[in-house]
Amino acid sequence: MNLHNIISIIKNDALMIRRVKWRLLEVTYFPLTSILIWGLFALHSKQYAVEAGLIVLTVNLFWSFCQLAQQQANMLVMEDLWTFNIKHVLVSGVSEFDYLFAKLATSTTIAITIGTLLLTVANSFGAPLFANIKTVAMLAGIALLGSLALAIIITGIILSVGREYGFLSWSLLQLFIFLSAPFFNRELFPEAIRWITEIMPFTYVFETARAIATGAQVTTGTLWHAFFITAAYFCLAWPFFAWSIKSAKKSGMMSRIAH
Amino acid sequence: MNPITVSNVSKTFIIKNAEIKALSNVSLEVKQGEIFGLLGPNGAGKTTLINVMLNLLTPDEGEVKILGETPNPDVLRQINVVAGGSQFHWAMTPRDVLNFFANIYNIPNKKERINELVKLLKLEHLLDRKITWFSTGERLRVAFAKALLNKPKLLLMDEPTLGLDPDVARNVRNEVQRLNKEEGMTILLTSHYMHEVEQLCDRIAFIYEGKIVDVGEVKEVKLKHFATYDIILTLDKKPTTAFAKEHGLQVKGNRVRATLHDEDAMSTLMAEVHKAGYLVKDISIKKPTLEDYFIKVLGEQ
Numbered sequence: 001m002n003l004h005n006i007i008s009i010i011k012n013d014a015l016m017i018r019r020v021k022w023r024l025l026e027v028t029y030f031p032l033t034s035i036l037i038w039g040l041f042a043l044h045s046k047q048y049a050v051e052a053g054l055i056v057l058t059v060n061l062f063w064s065f066c067q068l069a070q071q072q073a074n075m076l077v078m079e080d081l082w083t084f085n086i087k088h089v090l091v092s093g094v095s096e097f098d099y100l101f102a103k104l105a106t107s108t109t110i111a112i113t114i115g116t117l118l119l120t121v122a123n124s125f126g127a128p129l130f131a132n133i134k135t136v137a138m139l140a141g142i143a144l145l146g147s148l149a150l151a152i153i154i155t156g157i158i159l160s161v162g163r164e165y166g167f168l169s170w171s172l173l174q175l176f177i178f179l180s181a182p183f184f185n186r187e188l189f190p191e192a193i194r195w196i197t198e199i200m201p202f203t204y205v206f207e208t209a210r211a212i213a214t215g216a217q218v219t220t221g222t223l224w225h226a227f228f229i230t231a232a233y234f235c236l237a238w239p240f241f242a243w244s245i246k247s248a249k250k251s252g253m254m255s256r257i258a259h
Numbered sequence: 260m261n262p263i264t265v266s267n268v269s270k271t272f273i274i275k276n277a278e279i280k281a282l283s284n285v286s287l288e289v290k291q292g293e294i295f296g297l298l299g300p301n302g303a304g305k306t307t308l309i310n311v312m313l314n315l316l317t318p319d320e321g322e323v324k325i326l327g328e329t330p331n332p333d334v335l336r337q338i339n340v341v342a343g344g345s346q347f348h349w350a351m352t353p354r355d356v357l358n359f360f361a362n363i364y365n366i367p368n369k370k371e372r373i374n375e376l377v378k379l380l381k382l383e384h385l386l387d388r389k390i391t392w393f394s395t396g397e398r399l400r401v402a403f404a405k406a407l408l409n410k411p412k413l414l415l416m417d418e419p420t421l422g423l424d425p426d427v428a429r430n431v432r433n434e435v436q437r438l439n440k441e442e443g444m445t446i447l448l449t450s451h452y453m454h455e456v457e458q459l460c461d462r463i464a465f466i467y468e469g470k471i472v473d474v475g476e477v478k479e480v481k482l483k484h485f486a487t488y489d490i491i492l493t494l495d496k497k498p499t500t501a502f503a504k505e506h507g508l509q510v511k512g513n514r515v516r517a518t519l520h521d522e523d524a525m526s527t528l529m530a531e532v533h534k535a536g537y538l539v540k541d542i543s544i545k546k547p548t549l550e551d552y553f554i555k556v557l558g559e560q
Contacts, residue, residue, distance in 0.1 A: 002332075004362075004365065008362040009363075011359075012355070012359040012362075015351070015359075016351060019350040019351060019355070020350045079348070080348075083346060083348040083349060084345075084346040084347075085346070085347055087315075088345075088347070088405065090315065091313045091314075091315070091335055091339075091340050092335060092336070092360060092363050093332040093333065093334075093336030093363070093364075094332065094363060095332050249315065249316055249317040251272070251273075252270075252272050252310075252316055254315050254316065255307070255310035255313075255315040
């Protein structure tokens with residue numbers, strides 16, 4: 001791993017974000033308005049059922065955080081594909097791993113920065129987040145690991161099967177979120193597919209988020225469970241990425257994608 | 260050690276269950292300090308071969324050695340590539356692009372080197388303008404500057420003058436020659452412009468349907484396919500039939516055409532014309548060009 005290359009790419013991405021007007025605003029706009037909507041819903045729902053509004057708000061916070069981390073990494077890759085910049089980078093002695101690592105680092109920085117803003121806003125609407133900040137921080141770390149794992153897998157898929165699969169950058173997470181039972185108990189799923197929730201990266205993240213929102217006790221076991229699953233995703237994502245690169249170079253997709 | 264050694268490289272693509280043989284047992288060597296031209300029609304395998312050299316494509320068989328090693332990130336840092344139609348992020352400026360790649364290549368005295376290249380490629384007035392506003396030629400100049408940043412030992416040029424105005428293309432050719440002569444840079448060039456290849460390249464390889472058909476010096480490969488050339492003389496008067504017959508000339512008025520086999524034959528003919536008392540008023544030599552060669556080889560294949 002070449003730290004010098006990684007830092008150079010991160011700096012370049014930061015510069016690119018600065019150069020593209022409205023980019024940061026766009027990245028902030030959707031999650032922030034979403035948190036504002038659900039925050040107001042949480043306030044409104046107080047008169048009916050306090051917990052429902054807070055559950056939606058807290059889960060949305062983690063959902064947005066996951067989306068920022070995964071989507072920003074993949075969008076940075078897609079942007080390099082759309083502008084053909086990726087070829088210049090990959091033929092300049094930057095390994096594919098350094099390249100992806102840099103993108104993940106940039107997206108992590110964006111996710112943490114905007115995520116902190118969202119956290120503050122959600123807390124101001126009554127979600128007990130600052131009160132449980134240690135658990136929230138741990139949970140965010142676990143959610144980040146799962147999101148980055150998905151970003152790695154999606155990058156691998158795009159590089160090995162083509163840029164037309166770029167739509168996965170903004171759609172695949174939705175499926176994982178759905179199957180992770182975000183706002184509801186996983187027992188609500190039909191029994192035949194319930195087992196899927198067990199292997200989804202965010203099932204236990206959302207379960208813990210719901211517990212935080214309702215003031216229920218967060219068990220260490222659930223946190224460990226969430227960590228092991230996302231860590232497994234993260235560990236398996238890298239070999240998948242390596243295999244994807246190898247297969248893209250063999251099939252010719254890598255050279256096609258770079259032109 | 261040759262900067263490029265390609266040994267028995269084959270590559271087949273499978274597209275919708277159909278096999279497309281892109282490279283078939285290709286072998287070639289590019290020597291230190293030469294400008295080597297890779298010719299061939301569209302889809303012949305030129306860019307595929309360059310992609311193998313750049314580690315963007317794995318060959319099915321054979322191997323490529325760049326600077327004595329299998330292409331890897333360390334080797335890629337010592338070479339560079341410039342392709343026609345190069346693009347960069349639209350929101351960036353040439354200064355951003357050059358700074359970024361100077362960082363990647365770890366260029367000492369980054370500012371000085373960038374200024375040097377900016378001056379060389381006349382990018383001063385464009386340096387802080389977003390690339391989205393650039394013409395094809397201006398973009399190529401940025402790509403050139405990027406490609407020269409690390410003073411590469413080997414420069415791969417894939418159709419570098421494609422779509423350029425003639426004056427810009429000429430500047431590019433002059434720069435290629437200067438880099439080769441003054442800095443000893445080895446250059447591999449692919450181009451569809453035969454006059455460009457003829458002007459620049461020491462040796463060429465002709466690739467067709469993934470196979471190398473010819474390799475050698477430009478003169479050598481032309482001679483292989485065109486053993487003769489024509490010379491047309493306009494004399495002050497119509498030559499006698501005996502003179503024409505003796506020297507194998509075709510006569511049309513006071514114009515004569517001779518088909519010659521080597522350079523010496525031309526001076527011999529001129530001496531004979533002079534000796535016979537004819538005055539040469541005009542002379543035209545019709546030597547086969549690389550374009551003639553290209554068309555002939557293509558026809559033969």
